Amino acid sequence: MEKAEKVMVKGTEAIGEAAVRAGCRLYFGYPITPQSELTEYMARRLPEVNGTFLQAESEVAVSNMIYGAASTGKRVMTSTSSPGFSLMQEGVSYIAGAELPCVFVNVVRGGPGLGDIQPAQSDYFQATKGGGHGDYKLIVYGPESLQEAVELTIRAFDVADKYRIPVLLLTDGLLGQMMEPVKFPSFKNLNTLPDHSDWALTGTKMQREPHRVTSFDLDPVKLEKMNIQRHEKYKTIVKEEKLFEEYKLNDAEVVLVAYGTMGRIVKSVADTAREKGVKAGVFRPISLWPFPYEELGRYTENAKFFFTVEMSFGQMVEDVRLAVNGKKPVEFYGRTGGVVPTPGEVLAKLMELV
Amino acid sequence: MAYAERFKAPTSLSEKEFTYCPGCSHGIVHRLIAEVIDELEIQGKTIMVAPVGCSVFAYEFFDVDGTVAAHGRAPAVATGIKRASPDNVVFTYQGDGDLAAIGTAEIIHAANRGERITTIFINNAIYGMTGGQMAPTTLLGMKTTTTPYGRRENIEGYPIHVSEVLKELSGVAFLARTKVTTPQDVIKTKKYLKKAFYAQLNNIGFGLVEVLSTCPTNWGLTPIESMKWLEDNMVKEFPLGVYVDKVGDVR
Secondary structure, eight states: OOOEEEEEEEEHHHHHHHHHHHHEEEEEEOOOOTEEEHHHHHHHHHGGOOOEEEOSOOOOHHHHHHHHHTTOOEEEEEEHHHHHHHHHHHHHHHHHHTTTEEEEEEBBBBEEEESSEEEEEEEHHHHHTTTSSSOOOOEEEESSSHHHHHHHHHHHHHHHHTTTOEEEEEEEEHHHHHHHEEEEOOOOOOOGGGTTTSOOOSOTTTTTOEEEEEEESSSSHHHHHHHHHHHHHHHHHHHOOOOEEEEEEETEEEEEEOOOOHHHHHHHHHHHHHHHHHEEEEEEEEEEEEEEHHHHHHTTTTTTTTEEEEESSSSSHHHHHHHHOOOOOEEEEEEOOOOOOOHHHHHHHHHOOO | OOHHHTTTTOTTTTTTOOOOOOOOEEEEEEEHHHHHHHTTTOGGGGEEEEEESSGGHHHBBBBSSEEESSTTTHHHHHHOOOOOOOOEEEEEEEEHHIIIIIIIHHHHHHHHTTSSOOEEEESSSSSTTTTSSBTTTOOOOOOTTTTTTTOOOOOOOOOOHHHHHHHOOTEEEEEEEEEEESHHHHHHHHHHHHHHHHHHHHHOOEEEEEEEEOOOOHHHHOOOHHHIIIIIIHHHHOOOOEEEESSSOOO
């Protein structure tokens, strides 16, 4: 896969190859269905590019290994599925607090608890509202296709480095397991990756004061200052980093809102609704944090109502309500436990609402 | 050697004052680690990983790059650093609650992988920073704030013997248990520390030195009484000596 040509790949492997091309040479992981193929891909692939793969003893250890590796300023990632990402929250909170760049992939499966291994979107709250302790944010991307997953994986490493923030790719088992043709970009030159020598742990070489990477200060005033600085950065990210797709929204009276796999499915629902004379369009948030509140809120003028569809009991719908701010009704339809709503059932629900 | 020369602070210690209680062993062990780093001339490439506990600020006391890990996870954080940057020298400094309770999985697997890191394990049989609760290494019968009637084997189980467990793992290149209550012990401990770093520097495997340590504040004893209590009680439970040595003679 050296050339920038379209190749048929599996979702998990597409993300792995994209990470390698983004300059990621470090992967720590722990097997869990339905994403173990990504772990296996990195075990195979990284040695080919002089990278390092390590299977850890637990997801708790993984997230702390990521903390350590990211402290050196090098590009590092892991991938897991829902129960595993819950275990990683300790490290995620420390990483966010210490402002370390790295990339997490959560191939979401049905929950709570052991749940099952089928696709779900029930980890949206955990991803976007802070899964661990403390006031922090991750940049969260929800790709709808493998091509988009590849592009967002590369973007994830870039924004992680730009802002010193952990970035989460929130996908689901459907995207992870499907095969699609994908065009990979060329390999990043490792020598052109962002320079972190002003803060990273590299050893002082007896030429500078020691660098200290922590999320820690016992002095409340100093800790608040650290938190304020981090939140100032979050404000910039909210301003600069929102991503979304607008599909047939110009004249839309029904605004379907969905992300990831569901975002893709509801586009065909909008198409069929239009054939039936209902002016439907789709607003698909791509960055789930920062969430495009204002951009979605603009459609309150023309839309009769908003219709959110998720593979959950309704999580993103709370952000949709914040965006709509009571100006129009916000309806919801969801299936859970690994059941993926079909275009037919979403359309039926939509026609009921119309 | 003149007294002033012999006892000047090692270069690898920062000038920050220790936050430790009088009579606590952390100070001696910190100094020994810094002396070893100086003598091995590795200060410029050393990265330390501090734990959660009384030594949570240890990364400020050493004049090297450093970080502080989540409770018990120092071996995982050190693994991440070392794998990302194998040319650096990486060490963790951990207490008994950190290493032998919440961080049991991390230390066992780091040791078993033969991770090229060095761990200094402070065993004082009690949780210091949180105020004197039972540690996994608390002795039977020992009163702590969470074992007010003394540790009972049928309720809390037995003190865990970390060195005896780790010595069975093939990835371990150097492993010793020591104390710092007498000058001879201090000299011996420094020798062990150096070997534990050589295990890493010579790419042999994982190195760990367990130091039986005092906690006068939470033991409710004076510093002198604490040293005696350690000699009389802890040494019986936790036999001293070298458990693994694949490093051989290094000078």
